[in-house]
Amino acid sequence: MTAPFSLPAQIQACSAQDFIYTPPAAAHNARHILVKPNLGYPEPHPATVSPAALRQILRGLRCVAPEAEIAIVEGVCSAVSLSEIVQIHGIADLLDEGMQILDADTLPTIEYPNRSPTPVRFKTMLAPAILQTVDCRISVGTLKRTHLKGEPLISASLKNLYGLFPRAKYKARSPNSRGQLHRPSVPAVLQDVYGCIGHLFDGSIVDATQKYFSKDWKPNKGTAIDCDRVIWGDDLIAVDRHACVTCDEPIPDYLAAIEHQRSP
Numbered sequence: 001m002t003a004p005f006s007l008p009a010q011i012q013a014c015s016a017q018d019f020i021y022t023p024p025a026a027a028h029n030a031r032h033i034l035v036k037p038n039l040g041y042p043e044p045h046p047a048t049v050s051p052a053a054l055r056q057i058l059r060g061l062r063c064v065a066p067e068a069e070i071a072i073v074e075g076v077c078s079a080v081s082l083s084e085i086v087q088i089h090g091i092a093d094l095l096d097e098g099m100q101i102l103d104a105d106t107l108p109t110i111e112y113p114n115r116s117p118t119p120v121r122f123k124t125m126l127a128p129a130i131l132q133t134v135d136c137r138i139s140v141g142t143l144k145r146t147h148l149k150g151e152p153l154i155s156a157s158l159k160n161l162y163g164l165f166p167r168a169k170y171k172a173r174s175p176n177s178r179g180q181l182h183r184p185s186v187p188a189v190l191q192d193v194y195g196c197i198g199h200l201f202d203g204s205i206v207d208a209t210q211k212y213f214s215k216d217w218k219p220n221k222g223t224a225i226d227c228d229r230v231i232w233g234d235d236l237i238a239v240d241r242h243a244c245v246t247c248d249e250p251i252p253d254y255l256a257a258i259e260h261q262r263s264p
Contacts, residue, residue, distance in 0.1 A: 011233035011242045016209040019053060019230040021060030023138070026202035028064045030135035035061070035070060037140040038160045038207075040077035041220040042088050046142045046212040053207040053230060055094045057140060068098065071130065075104030075163040078220070079176050104128055104164050116195030116261050120188040125196040126169050138203040139236060143227070143243050144212040145250075146219050153186055154252040155219065156240040157204040161193055187254040194237070194258050204239040205232040208247050 012022065027033055035057065037049045044050075061070060072091070076082050082103045086092055091101065107128040114123050131137060141160035146153045153159075165178055172179020181189050208229045214222030231243045237258055244251045 010235070011231065011238055013229055013231040013242065013246055015228050016050075016053065016207075016230055019056050021057045021205070021232065023060050023064050024136065024203040024234045026136040027061055027068075027138070030065045030068050032134040033061055033065060033068050033070045033136045033138065034130060034134040035072050035138045035140060036160060036164060037072060037074060038142050038163070039074045039082070039085055039089065039091065040163050042078065042080045042085050043220045044089070045207065046144065046210040046224050047220040047222075048085075048089065049140050049142055049207045050209050051089055051091065051094060053205070053209060054091070054140065057138070057205060058094055058096075058099065061138070062096065062098075065136075068135075070099040071102050071134070072099060073102045073104050073107070073128065073130065073164065075165070075167065077163065077177055102130075105166055105168070109166055109169075112196040114192055114195040115199060116191060118261070119195065120191050121184065122189070122192040122196065125192060126166060127164050127197050131164070131197060131200055136203070137201045138205065139201050140205045140207065141240075142212060143206055143208040143247055143249065144214070144219055144222075146212075146214045146217050146222070148182075148186065148217050152250060152252075153217075154240075154244060154249055156206045156243050157201075157236045158190055158194060158198055158240055158254075159186070161198060161201075164197065187252060187257075190254045191257055191261065195261070198236055198258075199262075201236055203232070203234055204236040205230065206239055206243040208243055211247050211249070
């Protein structure tokens with residue numbers, strides 16, 4: 001077995017078969033943990049997180065928080081319901097009696113203020129109130145490169161948080177997506193996403209067992225490319241940056257913009 005190698009900002013990475021999750025400090029002996037996995041589509045990894053990686057993440061959390069209530073929270077991005085997606089991917093088989101799956105679109109919501117000194121579009125954003133009440137929050141993304149208006153868009157653990165925002169509030173032409181979060185652009189709105197709820201997250205994982213490439217905007221109808229890496233740590237921005245470096249993807253400008261905003 002090859003041991004995970006250490007990277008700056010408490011980032012770890014290893015091959016998918018060697019992945020043993022080490023949760024952040026906030027998870028240890030926590031009473032309530034929220035896991036937000038990328039499960040928004042009925043298609044398999046890398047359109048969604050692989051069940052093998054999610055199993056290891058839940059095992060790691062259970063090891064450090066044996067009594068915790070663990071909520072797996074997702075809001076889908078398609079016409080297929082969350083319950084159907086859960087069945088398609090066999091997610092229920094990964095859960096113990098202290099874990100439950102919650103549809104983000106059905107949860108009570110509150111307004112989260114944008115902590116960024118220069119909001120791009122949203123001074124506040126509506127998201128599930130449960131984010132305020134849990135002891136630990138974990139984002140589990142996949143690594144995707146799509147293209148919008150000819151420009152590449154890298155999606156990982158930060159973009160994964162789009163699924164937490166209610167479609168009833170943020171839909172545009174399609175009721176199945178969150179089109180309002182694409183204006184003026186996804187890279188711009190992601191800065192607001194971090195300022196409103198991204199900063200709350202205690203841990204981040206990018207399942208890059210395979211990475212995803214699409215020549216257009218579709219985040220579930222592209223090419224799967226073997227990468228055989230899982231990257232994780234305590235900071236969404238640092239994890240996403242290292243996922244790009246590790247898997248030979250361009251580092252998106254929105255990461256640098258967020259890093260600049262949160263600089264002292």
